[in-house]
Amino acid sequence: MPKRKDPCQDCSCRIQSCLQANKYQESKCLYELEQMRLCCVKWHEESMCCSGINLERTYLDGKTCVKETKHKKTK
Template sequence: MSASRKKDPCKANACRIQACLNENNYQEDKCADVLEAMRQCCLKWHKVSLCCSGIDLEKPYLTEASKGAGKSEK
């Protein structure tokens, strides 16, 4: 039972996603870096992280187009 009480290794990333989406009117493209960080966490921890359910491990969120997007806007 103690295994279920351990801290989820990807929970902080999930919280960052929620904050980013909230700050950006839920436009996923503005949060690609945060989404990709979550995917990377889930690639490592998907077997133990409940936060990873629903994350597509095969789909990179950062593409060449999204890497440059948003940086020139700031």
């Protein structure tokens, strides 16, 4: 039986891409980090990508409403 894809793998890949594009400045990838945290809140028992993620830390401090939509980048 084929193994299911990790439900948070896409979020993890988006974080890596963002960090690489922004010279590893975490502050430039807060949206992606928050999306990963939200994914892990839901899937932490099934996702290997979630090991070590602090589920209680928020990255956006309530300043932005996080939805399952594409992140708009500011100029």
